[in-house]
Amino acid sequence: MNTNRKLPTPEEIEKEFQEFWQKKYGGTVRLTNVSASEPASENQTEEPEPKKTFDLNFDLKPKEIKQYLDRYVIKQDEAKKALAIAVCDHYNHVRECHENPDAADTDYSKQNIVMLGPTGVGKTYLIRHIAKLIGVPFVKADATRFSETGYVGANVDDLIRELVAQADDNLELAQYGIIYLDEADKIATPPNIIGRDVSGRGVQIGLLKLMEETEVDLRGGNDVASQMRAAMEFQRSGKLEKEVINTRHILFIISGAFTGMEKIVKKRMHQSKIGFNAEIASQNDDNARYFESVTPKDFIDFGFEPEFIGRLPVHVVCNELTVDDLFHILKHSEGSIIRQYENAFRAYGVTVLFSENGLRRIAEKAIEQKTGARALMTVCEKALRDYKFELPSTGVNEFVVTEAVIDTPDVELERIIKDADYNRDTVMHEQVRRYESQFHNDHGLQIQFDGEATSVICERAIADGKKVKHICDELLKSYQHGLNLVKQNTGQTTFTFPKEIVENPDQVLEEWIRESYVTKR
Helix, strand or coil: CCCCCCCCCHHHHHHHHHHHHHHHHHHHCCCCCCCCCCCCCCCCCCCCCCCCCCCCCCCCCHHHHHHHHHCCCCCCHHHHHHHHHHHHHHHHHHHHHHHCHHHHHCCCCCCCEEEECCCCCCHHHHHHHHHHHHCCCEEEEEHHHECCCCCCCECCHHHHHHHHHHCCCCHHHHCCCEEEEECHHHHCCCCCCCCCCCCCHHHHHHHHHHHHCCEEECCCCCCHHHHHHHHHHHHHHCCCCCCEEECCCCEEEEEECCCCHHHHHHHHHHCCCCCCCCCCCCCCCCHHHHHCCCCHHHHHHHCCCHHHHHCCCEEEECCCCCHHHHHHHHHHCCCCHHHHHHHHHHCCCCEEEECHHHHHHHHHHHHCCCCCCHHHHHHHHHHHHHHHHHHHHCCCCEEEECHHHHHCHHHHHHHHHHCHHHHHHHHHHHHHHHHHHHHHHHHCCEEEECHHHHHHHHHHHHHHCCCHHHHHHHHCCCHHHHHHHHHHHHCCCEEEECHHHHHCHHHHHHHHHHHHHHHHC
């Protein structure tokens, strides 16, 4: 054996890996240099990188977490409560262990979570925002990508390595992260399977080890990048230090639609009800009602290992969304997809306004697709794709997404481009509607200009060269106080404004106030 054989340089190692990768996968995959740093020169002394530390300062309360989630996710109140409590319990215990290592030896069942609910109801969104609020790394993956160790497919240990990557290689921060596994119902083992189920039971067993407590080697045998880093490190220092991460404080959350679970729960709930007084289960029973009654035994009957489901003590149910829910998401959620479209058009110098009936129509079309909130973007993209393409090259700098735009986008686009008066009037009418909404937000009084009044306001704004808001402000400068007097005398909070208010606002308001005192007596 030739002991004087020269070791390859990092560049030669990278070249060998690149040639191997291209030979195996062709030109579709390319590796980049993942060495931690350039090799030190003869006259240069390498300074070790300072160890990254993490100070866990968790002091949130369940109500605070729910209030934060309410800003982004509509409904799902019970799910938010359950998640908030479980997360607080988990991270309060983690903080205690962080401050007092002896606390780790006390008996404690980790609050790992299983979430049930149809697609598009906000399951991933909830967890992502919880991780963001707390400030811990978050990894989301689909269960279907994994297989048992030793078989083709990703290894569940890769989830831990991804968590470290999300933490920018801060191992201490990574050990407090959240791993979210979607489509977990797909790893349930079918009851009639013959032979080894490498993507079902095998994955459950692999996840079970992670959820309990184990140490994961960050230099995975099948992870080419980590092996390259190891080779570079050995080239520089002549030795390798083992890198591991403990999963004790990592919070695991699995979710899925669990289609068919409701039948298992329904059968269990009704099997003892036999005879004339038996309750007949309706085919239209709400699945969520059965999900809320799910037990560990139901999960086992569905195809999960008892040990696996035993490590997921918190069950959270998310309900299917309605048209009203989708409308509320569009209009009020801080994460509403319409913000994205407003920004996209703004980049071209175009202002897009979404009308109430336009938002309602988007929600109605989205509900038909049976994919929850995900369908909102699908509907918007289908209707507004040509608007993004055409309008930036025209003189149109403002338009309204109405019900007609969603139903007949091509017809409305042509009309918006060719008929400037039509588009201007549509925009100004929407501006009146927005003024009404803002008045309600500011003063708690619901006002509405009728059709004739709206048209007169728009005509005056054009004639005077003023914005709609300025015209409305001038008309209603005395109305906040006057309408509050009417409210005190009569309890009335909703007011419809006729054309006469635009023509003689003070006279109309005086008559309303005088009549309110007559009513009061």
